Amino acid sequence: MRILIVSDAWTPQVNGVVTSLQALIAELHGLGHQVKLLSPNDFRSVPCPTYPEIPLVWNLWRVGPAIRDFRPDCVHLATEGPLGWAARRWLVRRGLAFSTAIHTRFPEYVHTRWPRVPLAWGYAFLRAFHRPSQAVLVSTERMREAFAGWGLRRLQLWRKGVDCRLFSAHLQAPETPVFLYVGRLAAEKNIQAFLDLDLPGCKQVVGDGPERAALQAAYPDVAFLGYRHGAELAAAYQQASVLVFPSRTDTYGLVMLEALACGTPVAAFPVPGPLDVLQAGVSGVMDEDLRQACLGALALSRADCVAQAQRQSWRACALEFLALQSQLDGEPAGQAALT
Numbered sequence: 001m002r003i004l005i006v007s008d009a010w011t012p013q014v015n016g017v018v019t020s021l022q023a024l025i026a027e028l029h030g031l032g033h034q035v036k037l038l039s040p041n042d043f044r045s046v047p048c049p050t051y052p053e054i055p056l057v058w059n060l061w062r063v064g065p066a067i068r069d070f071r072p073d074c075v076h077l078a079t080e081g082p083l084g085w086a087a088r089r090w091l092v093r094r095g096l097a098f099s100t101a102i103h104t105r106f107p108e109y110v111h112t113r114w115p116r117v118p119l120a121w122g123y124a125f126l127r128a129f130h131r132p133s134q135a136v137l138v139s140t141e142r143m144r145e146a147f148a149g150w151g152l153r154r155l156q157l158w159r160k161g162v163d164c165r166l167f168s169a170h171l172q173a174p175e176t177p178v179f180l181y182v183g184r185l186a187a188e189k190n191i192q193a194f195l196d197l198d199l200p201g202c203k204q205v206v207g208d209g210p211e212r213a214a215l216q217a218a219y220p221d222v223a224f225l226g227y228r229h230g231a232e233l234a235a236a237y238q239q240a241s242v243l244v245f246p247s248r249t250d251t252y253g254l255v256m257l258e259a260l261a262c263g264t265p266v267a268a269f270p271v272p273g274p275l276d277v278l279q280a281g282v283s284g285v286m287d288e289d290l291r292q293a294c295l296g297a298l299a300l301s302r303a304d305c306v307a308q309a310q311r312q313s314w315r316a317c318a319l320e321f322l323a324l325q326s327q328l329d330g331e332p333a334g335q336a337a338l339t
Contacts, residue, residue, distance in 0.1 A: 003028060003035045003325070004072035006063075008081030009103075010039035013053060014207070014227055015184060016254045017103045020160055020317075021078060027318030036070050038063065038083060050113070051186070051210055057082045064090035074099070074325045080106060080129045092132050097328040100133035101158065102126065102147060108249040112188040123150040130154075134328045137321075139252040140276035156324050160252055161314035166230065167261035169306040170238035177201030179294055180240035180264070182233070182255045183247070185209035193246040193269075195219045197291045206236050237262035242297040245274060246290060253277055256284070261309035263302035267293035283308045 005025070009017040021037070028035045043062060045055035063086040067075065075091060075098040077084045084100075091098050107122020130136045130152055137158035138144050144155045177200050183189055186209045195203065195215065204223045205215075216224045228236050237243065243259035245268040253273045256266050266284035268274035278284030283305045285296035 001033045001073045001322075001325075002071065003033055004038065004067060004070055004075045005035065005078055006038045006067075006075065006083050006087040007078035008040060008054075008057070008083045009079050010037065010041060014229075016250075016252065017078065019254055020103065023161065023163065023314040024318055024321060027314050028322075030315075031318060031322070033322075036072070038066055038087070040083065042066065043083070053209065054081075057086075060086035063087050067091070074328065076101070076321075076325070077133070078103065080126065085129065088129065088132065097134050098132075099135040099137060099325060099328060100130050101137040102130070102143070102152075103139075103251060105249045105251055109188040112249065123152075127151050135324050137324060140272070142272045142276050143251050146272060158320055158324060159312070159317060160254055160257070161312045161317040162254070162257040162261050162309050163314060164261050164310050167234050167237065167258045167309070169261070169263045169302070171263050171302045171306070173241050173298075173302060174201075174239060177241040177298060178204060178239060179242050179244050179267075180204045180206065180236060180259075181244050181246070182206045182228075182236070182259070185211040185215060187211060188247070188249055190246045190248055191215060193290055194244045195222055197294065199291065199294055201241065204236070204240065206233065233258075234262060237264050240264050242267050242294055244268070244290070244294055247271075247273065257309055257312060260284075260305040263306050265297040265300040265302070265305050267297040269293075279308055 007021055025035050040055040040057050043057040044059045045057045048054040048056050060082060077087055077098060077100045107119045110117050110122050111119050135156045136152060136154050137156050139160050147155055179199050181194055185207055204225060206225050206228045208227055237259045243264050243266045245253055245256055245266055248269055248271045250273040256277045259266055260283050266278055268286050270286040274286050280286055285293040287293040
């Protein structure tokens with residue numbers, strides 16, 4: 001099958017959307033499918049004004065011809081950015097079938113950065129984008145219920161996975177506690193809730209983003225390690241005692257699965273994302289008192305964390321994605337007139 005994926009998020013960005021798509025595409029190739037990704041790397045772009053790591057494509061008139069020339073059997077729009085909107089517009093005008101996904105709680109992120117923007121406005125934006133989609137893919141049942149409550153329709157479950165070959169078990173915890181954060185350094189991630197904690201041992205932060213300079217200046221005793229990839233990222237998980245996941249707005253949190261695969265338990269708030277990924281008291285501790293969650297997670301079995309992660313593979317994720325694509329009811333984009 002010829003599969004086209006359109007995403008405003010792609011390398012060199014480092015986030016859960018990119019990680020998920022990289023793993024999905026690799027598995028789809030392994031299953032014998034031909035996959036083309038349309039990303040900002042294929043177009044001209046400018047940096048997002050408040051988040052320069054994110055490129056905004058502006059020569060959007062090239063999106064339609066790129067879809068037409070590939071003649072895909074199915075199209076999936078992974079993000080609600082300029083590329084996603086341009087592809088959506090082209091497909092809708094021709095009455096062609098496509099699926100979409102909600103990878104991030106966009107309204108909550110916007111509200112965190114600009115509190116005067118009501119959540120209702122953000123969800124109106126999401127409803128508008130996803131309305132013509134024949135399948136809106138979400139990571140968990142909890143997210144499906146939450147988004148349905150805001151009026152989104154045709155929501156389908158598409159679970160995420162973890163690469164247990166890269167993120168492999170390390171069952172020996174460090175003698176001195178190491179509390180680790182992995183992810184973007186941005187306001188919506190609520191990182192200060194972790195950095196403000198009085199904890200034994202040391203704190204480490206892996207990642208980068210618009211808040212790094214301010215956080216590094218405010219917390220000089222914390223080790224800010226920048227981005228880590230591949231084996232270096234796996235080593236950071238393996239050498240940590242606990243992964244601390246302070247976000248209250250993530251739809252899932254792939255870093256939690258990666259940490260568990262390395263044997264590292266997770267401390268988090270009891271909110272969507274952690275509640276869907278973690279088994280309370282086994283692979284993580286969730287508490288409104290994040291310090292208590294961190295201290296409680298130190299006592300968990302690293303072997304139990306690994307066992308949970310090993311039940312979730314990217315191959316299963318890819319097969320679920322293909323099954324959802326096969327259920328789309330409408331003319332595939334490959335049948336569009338070459339105009």
